[in-house]
Amino acid sequence: MATIIETRGLTKRYGRLMAVDGLDLAIEAGAVFGFIGPNGAGKTTTMRMLATLLRPTAGEAWIAGHSVRKGRREVRRAIGYMPDFFGVYGDMKVWEYLDFFAACYEIPAETRRRLVDDLLELVDLAHRRDDYVDVLSRGMKQRLCLARALAHDPQVLILDEPASGLDPRARVEIRELLRELQAMGKTIFVSSHILSEIEEVCTHIAILEAGRLVAAGTLDEMRQRVQVQRVVRVGLTGRVEEALVWLAGQPGVTCVEPVTDNEGGNLQVTFSGDDEALARLLSHMVGAGFTVVTFREETGDLEDVFMRLTKGVVS
Amino acid sequence: MIKCWHAILEHPVVRLELQRVRRKRWWPGRRFFLFYPALLGAALGCGITWALGDRLGGQPALLVVGASSMCALNGLISLLGLALSWIAPALTAASIVHERELGTLDLLRATLLTERAIVLGKLGGCVVRLWPAILTLLLLTPFRIVVAAGSGLLSPTLLPALTMDGGFDLGQSWPWLLLAGLLGWLRPWGDLAFHAAVGLFISVPSRSSGTAIAVSYGTILVVRVALWLVTSLLVPLLVALPSLAETAPAPVYVLDAMVWVPALAVLATVFIEVVGAVLLVWGAIRWLKRM
Numbered sequence: 001m002a003t004i005i006e007t008r009g010l011t012k013r014y015g016r017l018m019a020v021d022g023l024d025l026a027i028e029a030g031a032v033f034g035f036i037g038p039n040g041a042g043k044t045t046t047m048r049m050l051a052t053l054l055r056p057t058a059g060e061a062w063i064a065g066h067s068v069r070k071g072r073r074e075v076r077r078a079i080g081y082m083p084d085f086f087g088v089y090g091d092m093k094v095w096e097y098l099d100f101f102a103a104c105y106e107i108p109a110e111t112r113r114r115l116v117d118d119l120l121e122l123v124d125l126a127h128r129r130d131d132y133v134d135v136l137s138r139g140m141k142q143r144l145c146l147a148r149a150l151a152h153d154p155q156v157l158i159l160d161e162p163a164s165g166l167d168p169r170a171r172v173e174i175r176e177l178l179r180e181l182q183a184m185g186k187t188i189f190v191s192s193h194i195l196s197e198i199e200e201v202c203t204h205i206a207i208l209e210a211g212r213l214v215a216a217g218t219l220d221e222m223r224q225r226v227q228v229q230r231v232v233r234v235g236l237t238g239r240v241e242e243a244l245v246w247l248a249g250q251p252g253v254t255c256v257e258p259v260t261d262n263e264g265g266n267l268q269v270t271f272s273g274d275d276e277a278l279a280r281l282l283s284h285m286v287g288a289g290f291t292v293v294t295f296r297e298e299t300g301d302l303e304d305v306f307m308r309l310t311k312g313v314v315s
Numbered sequence: 316m317i318k319c320w321h322a323i324l325e326h327p328v329v330r331l332e333l334q335r336v337r338r339k340r341w342w343p344g345r346r347f348f349l350f351y352p353a354l355l356g357a358a359l360g361c362g363i364t365w366a367l368g369d370r371l372g373g374q375p376a377l378l379v380v381g382a383s384s385m386c387a388l389n390g391l392i393s394l395l396g397l398a399l400s401w402i403a404p405a406l407t408a409a410s411i412v413h414e415r416e417l418g419t420l421d422l423l424r425a426t427l428l429t430e431r432a433i434v435l436g437k438l439g440g441c442v443v444r445l446w447p448a449i450l451t452l453l454l455l456t457p458f459r460i461v462v463a464a465g466s467g468l469l470s471p472t473l474l475p476a477l478t479m480d481g482g483f484d485l486g487q488s489w490p491w492l493l494l495a496g497l498l499g500w501l502r503p504w505g506d507l508a509f510h511a512a513v514g515l516f517i518s519v520p521s522r523s524s525g526t527a528i529a530v531s532y533g534t535i536l537v538v539r540v541a542l543w544l545v546t547s548l549l550v551p552l553l554v555a556l557p558s559l560a561e562t563a564p565a566p567v568y569v570l571d572a573m574v575w576v577p578a579l580a581v582l583a584t585v586f587i588e589v590v591g592a593v594l595l596v597w598g599a600i601r602w603l604k605r606m
Contacts, residue, residue: 051421052425053421053424054606055605073429079425081425083422085418086418086419086421086422087414087417087422088419089419092334100327101426103325103327104423105426145422148422
């Protein structure tokens with residue numbers, strides 16, 4: 001797949017504060033790229049640089065082949081940007097708001113009316129077309145802002161914390177919308193510190209801390225990266241004590257503990273080794289006469305990945 | 316021309332402001348169009364009365380009516396010009412910083428609107444908001460020329476100087492009076508442009524509307540006082556210099572300096588204001604680009 005967003009040594013410095021420090025990223029077209037990091041890590045700064053709203057101190061970034069330094073207009077044409085804090089003109093009606101921004105994107109007046117209706121349909125706000133923006137709920141405003149970012153049909157969407165401050169239902173709605181946009185072939189660069197939010201929609205993630213990139217890759221790659229120690233749940237119908245002693249003597253097993261929580265299984269085995277070694281362990285166990293009913297590897301969620309990779313440093 | 320006008324009206328930011336103005340209660344509507352012809356008619360009537368009075372050999376009653384009407388018209392124009400030029404910076408100073416406060420400036424900048432379009436659009440938005448006053452002033456100020464001519468002729472100080480001197484008669488003084496009238500006509504526009512541009516420039520880096528408005532008024536006041544000081548010191552000096560240099564000053568020369576130096580001072584002030592306004596708007600665009 002072609003790279004649609006690329007940064008090389010992207011740096012932003014505010015006086016003595018290094019907000020973003022030599023960021024190297026490559027995002028493939030069609031990916032939903034989650035950008036996570038603690039508050040103050042430099043996520044918003046990076047996104048503002050990519051949206052051509054902030055000039056990098058050093059380094060370079062390209063979106064759809066255009067430099068954010070030299071090809072600002074082309075970059076703006078290629079992206080739809082939604083900032084973390086955004087305002088709406090309260091004294092405008094919903095359709096007027098979208099019509100205004102569509103005009104800002106040089107969309108001719110003849111096609112704007114149809115476009116506004118289509119966008120409102122997409123974000124499920126068609127029934128609020130003639131309401132003032134002021135009276136919309138926060139979730140609706142967020143969806144309206146997303147519709148605004150889509151007005152010129154951009155290839156790339158840069159969304160800074162699109163789900164922050166939303167109630168669970170509104171979050172689910174935003175997530176569904178992101179899925180829909182991904183299906184439409186958009187590349188989505190989304191930041192969030194609500195990790196479960198990102199985990200469900202992202203194909204790739206990058207973790208940023210104190211302006212530096214800690215890790216980047218697909219979700220599976222990231223999980224494997226932090227899981228040098230694999231955790232396996234083993235369920236047995238009997239001879240649990242015996243199995244515990246047997247497992248402790250096997251190669252690769254670093255720790256065996258009996259578990260009694262309701263997540264299933266009797267034993268939790270900490271194992272270091274690849275998939276082949278894990279499969280061998282299972283076959284040896286069955287060969288040794290243990291009645292194994294479950295043998296399941298625990299996949300750490302994004303929260304685990306995040307907590308393991310970051311150190312709580314804030315620039 | 317029509318294309319250009321269409322482009323201005325189609326400018327998204329100007330359209331946004333137009334929409335807002337139309338929704339507000341103070342949109343003058345039809346009442347304004349009834350009011351203006353009445354005012355224009357009254358002013359024209361006064362002018363004709365005065366001109367006839369002059370032709371008819373200066374009948375005292377007509378002169379009194381004409382002079383007081385001229386004074387009233389002049390006062391109205393001056394007041395309107397003053398009000399407009401001091402209201403405009405409050406609007407322009409709040410324009411861009413208000414977008415920042417709302418959180419919409421980034422949204423605008425992320426679109427295909429250039430920084431120049433945003434700044435000029437916001438300026439256009441302020442013009443749109445002030446348009447009834449601007450139109451009134453635009454239509455009234457040509458009468459300044461008539462008023463200046465009238466008051467010049469009626470002035471007890473200038474009139475004897477013009478008529479008693481051997482080299483000048485009333486006919487020859489008309490170009491000067493016309494110049495004075497033209498300058499009087501230009502003056503409010505220079506003030507308006509400069510004050511509005513100061514507000515706009517300060518609006519770009521400001522963080523709150525209140526600060527931007529306060530700083531704008533402070534800056535305008537300082538610049539105005541400085542300009543006033545310079546002109547009030549320079550003008551008498553320039554008037555006095557030729558008479559000091561000449562051992563036997565010709566009366567014609569002294570009169571000349573008395574007329575052209577103040578006129579030049581006004582012209583210089585207007586020039587400085589207009590150039591300053593253009594530079595400030597350009598600076599605002601540059602600053603927004605650099606952000």
